[in-house]
Amino acid sequence: MRVLGVDPGLTRCGVGVVEGVAGRPLTMIGVGVVRTPADAELGQRLVAVEQGIEQWLDEHRPEFVAVERVFSQHNVRTVMGTAQASAVAMLCAARRGIPVALHTPSEVKAAVTGSGRADKAQVGAMVTRLLRLDAPPKPADAADALALAICHIWRAPAQNRLQQAVALHTATARTTARKGRTA
Amino acid sequence: MRVLGVDPGLTRCGVGVVEGVAGRPLTMIGVGVVRTPADAELGQRLVAVEQGIEQWLDEHRPEFVAVERVFSQHNVRTVMGTAQASAVAMLCAARRGIPVALHTPSEVKAAVTGSGRADKAQVGAMVTRLLRLDAPPKPADAADALALAICHIWRAPAQNRLQQAVALHTATARTTARKGRTA
Numbered sequence: 001m002r003v004l005g006v007d008p009g010l011t012r013c014g015v016g017v018v019e020g021v022a023g024r025p026l027t028m029i030g031v032g033v034v035r036t037p038a039d040a041e042l043g044q045r046l047v048a049v050e051q052g053i054e055q056w057l058d059e060h061r062p063e064f065v066a067v068e069r070v071f072s073q074h075n076v077r078t079v080m081g082t083a084q085a086s087a088v089a090m091l092c093a094a095r096r097g098i099p100v101a102l103h104t105p106s107e108v109k110a111a112v113t114g115s116g117r118a119d120k121a122q123v124g125a126m127v128t129r130l131l132r133l134d135a136p137p138k139p140a141d142a143a144d145a146l147a148l149a150i151c152h153i154w155r156a157p158a159q160n161r162l163q164q165a166v167a168l169h170t171a172t173a174r175t176t177a178r179k180g181r182t183a
Numbered sequence: 184m185r186v187l188g189v190d191p192g193l194t195r196c197g198v199g200v201v202e203g204v205a206g207r208p209l210t211m212i213g214v215g216v217v218r219t220p221a222d223a224e225l226g227q228r229l230v231a232v233e234q235g236i237e238q239w240l241d242e243h244r245p246e247f248v249a250v251e252r253v254f255s256q257h258n259v260r261t262v263m264g265t266a267q268a269s270a271v272a273m274l275c276a277a278r279r280g281i282p283v284a285l286h287t288p289s290e291v292k293a294a295v296t297g298s299g300r301a302d303k304a305q306v307g308a309m310v311t312r313l314l315r316l317d318a319p320p321k322p323a324d325a326a327d328a329l330a331l332a333i334c335h336i337w338r339a340p341a342q343n344r345l346q347q348a349v350a351l352h353t354a355t356a357r358t359t360a361r362k363g364r365t366a
Contacts, residue, residue, distance in 0.1 A: 042285075043277025046270055050278075070263060080253060083263050084270035087229055091271060094226025095233075102225075 001156065002029065004062035004093075005148030006053070007141045008070065008086035009078075010045050011038055013052065014141030017060045018131065018149035026150060028131040029060055031142045042084075049085050053092040065093035066152035068144070069102040103151050108144070111151035123147050184339065185212065187245035187276075188331030189236070190324045191253065191269035192261075193228050194221055196235065197324030200243045201314065201332035209333060211314040213243055214325045225267075232268050236275040248276035249335035251327070252285040286334050291327070294334035306330050
């Protein structure tokens with residue numbers, strides 16, 4: 001599967017595309033940052049984020065988009081800009097019918113480092129190792145976007161198994177109920 | 184001037200178009216609510232908000248869009264949805280080159296009722312009176328959207344005068360500085 005990870009932000013929006021499946025070596029397809037000038041009007045900045053994300057979707061055609069889940073309790077000053085940039089990323093993906101998944105920062109850190117409280121350097125180091133890069137991607141937003149994509153690829157089988165289990169359970173429950181009624 | 188007011192929300196996004204200038208009776212051009220199903224995926228809800236806003240822009244061609252400024256400290260549970268819906272509204276306007284203004288809830292209340300701490304009923308009553316309606320628009324989100332548009336129309340001259348004063352002051356200061364240098 002090919003996943004576009006998005007670390008949302010108005011000043012720097014990290015984007016990274018990773019291809020692969022869980023349990024096999026992963027490949028980095030592209031990494032970068034969508035930037036918007038801090039002195040531009042908010043509406044114009046959102047338009048610039050939209051254009052940047054659209055370009056990444058056009059160029060790399062991901063099957064999934066993984067966006068960092070924004071929490072309102074963290075970092076109150078910048079949280080609105082982060083929420084707005086993430087809304088634009090989700091909108092761009094959903095408009096094309098690409099499934100969007102949200103992962104929390106601690107889910108992402110736990111996925112790539114084994115600890116939900118890992119620091120930026122640790123995440124950067126693991127992204128470098130897992131994607132067999134020569135150096136950690138910079139800035140940190142770019143590395144975080146790749147980590148999000150990796151997290152999505154690795155969590156997807158578990159989520160699929162869970163969905164299958166739920167579906168199976170529901171089907172079984174229905175069959176049992178039907179049997180119960182006809183008995 | 185014709186203003187589209189937007190009271191952002193994912194479940195109910197209030198929209199109202201008002202035409203007029205400060206100091207003259209105002210006219211309501213349209214009012215409504217863009218709704219999205221609470222059980223739909225977030226990306227799909229944002230797409231639905233976008234489609235709704237686009238329809239209002241197409242139909243009413245406002246010259247300005249006024250959106251409620253979202254504060255992260257209020258109402259933590261719903262604030263992310265509000266921020267995301269407001270981002271979509273701002274994006275739609277900015278993409279068309281329509282200027283976007285943000286007004287705080289207390290600015291809006293103060294503009295239409297005289298008090299920044301007025302309740303919903305008071306805002307609804309004043310919107311009804313100012314736009315000469317038969318009854319308060321419902322739901323409250325629709326009335327709030329009209330109040331935002333009214334607030335923008337009434338604040339615009341003050342903001343323009345302020346900008347003109349700043350421009351004049353800057354020009355005068357420059358002239359004085361030049362005179363100072365040549366003296």
